[in-house]
Structures are given as structure tokens and as C-alpha cells.
Amino acid sequence: xxxxxxxxxxxxxxxxxxxxxxxxxxxxxxxxxxxxxxxxxxxxxxxxxxxxxxxxxxxxxxxxxxxxxxxxxxxxxxxxxxxxxxxxxxxxxxxxxxxxxxxxxxxxxxxxxxxxxxxxxxxxxxxxxxxxxxxxxxxxxxxxxxxxxxxxxxxxxxxxxxxxxxxxxxxxxxxxxxxxxxxxxxxxxxxxxxxxxxxxxxxxxxxxxxxxxxxxxxxxxxxxxxxxxxxxxxxxxxxxxxxxxxxxxxxxxxxxxxxxxxxxxxxxxxxxxxxxxxxxxxxxxxxxxxxxxxxxxxxxxxx
Numbered sequence: 202x203x204x205x206x207x208x209x210x211x212x213x214x215x216x217x218x219x220x221x222x223x224x225x226x227x228x229x230x231x232x233x234x235x236x237x238x239x240x241x242x243x244x245x246x247x248x249x250x251x252x253x254x255x256x257x258x259x260x261x262x263x264x265x266x267x268x269x270x271x272x273x274x275x276x277x278x279x280x281x282x283x284x285x286x287x288x289x290x291x292x293x294x295x296x297x298x299x300x301x302x303x304x305x306x307x308x309x310x311x312x313x314x315x316x317x318x319x320x321x322x323x324x325x326x327x328x329x330x331x332x333x334x335x336x337x338x339x340x341x342x343x344x345x346x347x348x349x350x351x352x353x354x355x356x357x358x359x360x361x362x363x364x365x366x367x368x369x370x371x372x373x374x375x376x377x378x379x380x381x382x383x384x385x386x387x388x389x390x391x392x393x394x395x396x397x398x399x400x401x402x403x404x405x406x407x408x409x410x411x412x413x414x415x416x417x418x419x420x421x422x423x424x425x426x427x428x429x430x431x432x433x434x435x436x437x438x439x440x441x442x443x444x445x446x447x448x449x450x451x452x453x454x455x456x457x458x459x460x461x462x463x464x465x466x467x468x469x470x471x472x473x474x475x476x477x478x479x480x481x482x483x484x485x486x487x488x489x490x491x492x493x494x495x496x497x498x499x500x501x502x503x504x
Contacts (some may be wrong), residue, residue: 235449327367442486
């Protein structure tokens with residue numbers, strides 16, 4: 202079983218009271234690498250420049266065995282700068298490449314979609330109507346199952362109404378849609394449970410709704426299961442990749458088989474919450490599982 206992930210690949214630059222650090226990241230890249238970590242072959246379709254940051258992204262993907270189909274960017278590789286100071290909420294800034302993100306869907310991309318069991322979409326410019334239409338057309342031709350995470354970013358969102366239209370076009374009939382409380386507030390100005398109900402009404406077969414400290418819920422048909430944050434050893438170091446880890450773990454489970462009942466969906470959600478919690482015990486967004494914590498010095502993890 203193979204998966205193609207479509208979306209962003211970038212450099213995450215973290216600035217805080219301890220200095221500046223850079224990580225290869227992007228929501229789609231995190232999901233693709235997370236799937237590879239879980240034993241699911243993955244290909245990433247993303248935009249990259251012809252520069253040193255792109256070389257880092259390519260090496261990182263190669264290290265984890267993720268294939269890359271890249272759209273060339275004439276304005277360089279995308280970068281997200283996260284400034285965190287005094288324990289407050291992070292402030293994000295995006296460079297021009299991130300704000301002008303564009304993925305092309307030519308022969309190579311369409312062949313990859315046609316050969317995939319799942320196409321996973323995370324953090325694309327749904328408010329670019331032409332790009333959203335090209336993506337929907339390419340996926341529709343493939344017949345692959347679809348999983349989608351809108352992942353809107355305030356610093357990259359140009360047309361909220363157009364973004365919602367593009368997102369909902371894919372969400373209707375998707376095998377899985379992942380949304381968070383921030384998505385509900387930013388895109389709809391509404392509560393997460395209301396958005397979850399809206400997506401089910403649109404025809405999404407399953408919705409993974411993540412609520413930060415309140416845990417997460419999966420709704421699939423008549424099944425609704427909820428799980429709290431998993432209680433694992435060690436302190437929470439970085440929550441940046443938690444949602445991507447939960448999404449990747451859920452996709453990996455669906456690639457294996459579609460859960461048949463509430464008990465099976467609960468097991469899928471528990472696995473997703475475990476991956477999210479383990480990922481938060483390390484700096485950066487690389488998916489981890491609870492087994493990664495075995496034998497580690499929990500006083501120094503992530504430092």
C-alpha cells in the first residue's frame with residue numbers, strides 16, 4: 202500500500218530565549234516522513250527552490266526513504282519563522298515563497314496519484330482557485346482514497362471564503378478529514394464540534410477533530426469516540442508536530458484497513474494520541490511513538 206502526500210515542505214526557524222534553531226518541516230512533509238516512520242511507503246509532492254534549504258529538505262527526505270516530486274520555485278524554498286519568548290504563544294512569519302506557494306500537477310504527479318492507495322493533502326493553498334481545481338481534478342482522475350487536513354495559516358491566508366470552498370470540495374466524500382479547534386475558529390468562526398458535524402454532513406466518511414489539551418475525537422458514521430491526551434513519561438518539549446503525528450498515525454491505520462466498529466476506531470484514535478504525545482517529548486516535528494521513549498534519560502530528552 203502506498204501513499205502520496207501533497208502540500209508544504211519548508212524550513213522551520215525557531216527563535217526563543219535559548220537562541221535560533223532550524224528544522225526541516227512543513228505539515229505535509231511531517232506527515233510523509235511520519236508515514237515512513239510507521240512503515241507506510243510515502244511520496245511527497247511539494248514546492249522547492251534551487252537553494253541550500255532545498256538541499257537540506259531533499260537530504261532529510263532521502264534519509265527517511267520518502268520519494269519527492271518537486272515543483273520548482275523561482276523565489277526559493279519556503280520558510281516559517283516561529284518566535285517564542287517569555288513562555289507566550291508563538292508568533293509566526295512566512296517568507297515570500299511560503300506566501301506564494303504553488304504546486305503543479307503534471308504527468309509525474311498524476312502518475313503518482315494513479316498508483317497510490319491514498320492521496321493525503323495537508324497545507325495547500327486552497328484559496329488559489331486554479332491550483333485547488335487542478336488538485337481536485339488530478340485526484341479525481343486517480344480514484345485514490347483521500348485524506349485532507351486544511352492546515353490554514355493566518356500569514357498565508359489570502360481569501361478565507363475561497364479557501365473554504367477549495368477545502369470543502371475535497372472534504373466532501375473524503376475517507377478522512379482532520380481539523381483542529383484553530384481551524385474551526387479561523388475558517389468558520391465556530392466551535393470544533395460544529396465543524397465536525399458540518400464535514401460529516403458534507404459526506405466526509407470520518408473526521409479526526411483535535412482539541413489540544415482536551416484530546417481528540419473521531420466521528421465516522423454513527424461512531425463517535427474520544428480520547429484524552431496520552432499520559433507518557435517525560436515533559437512536553439514541543440507541541441509543533443502533534444497534529445501532524447496524529448494525522449499520519451490515523452492515515453497509516455486506514456491504509457491498513459477501514460475500522461469496522463467503535464472499538465476499532467477507538468484503537469485507531471488511541472494510536473494517534475500516543476504518537477502525538479510521544480512526538481511532543483522531542484523538539485521538532487518528527488513523528489515518534491512511545492517505543493522511542495524506552496531507555497531514554499527523561500530529564501534530558503529533547504534538549
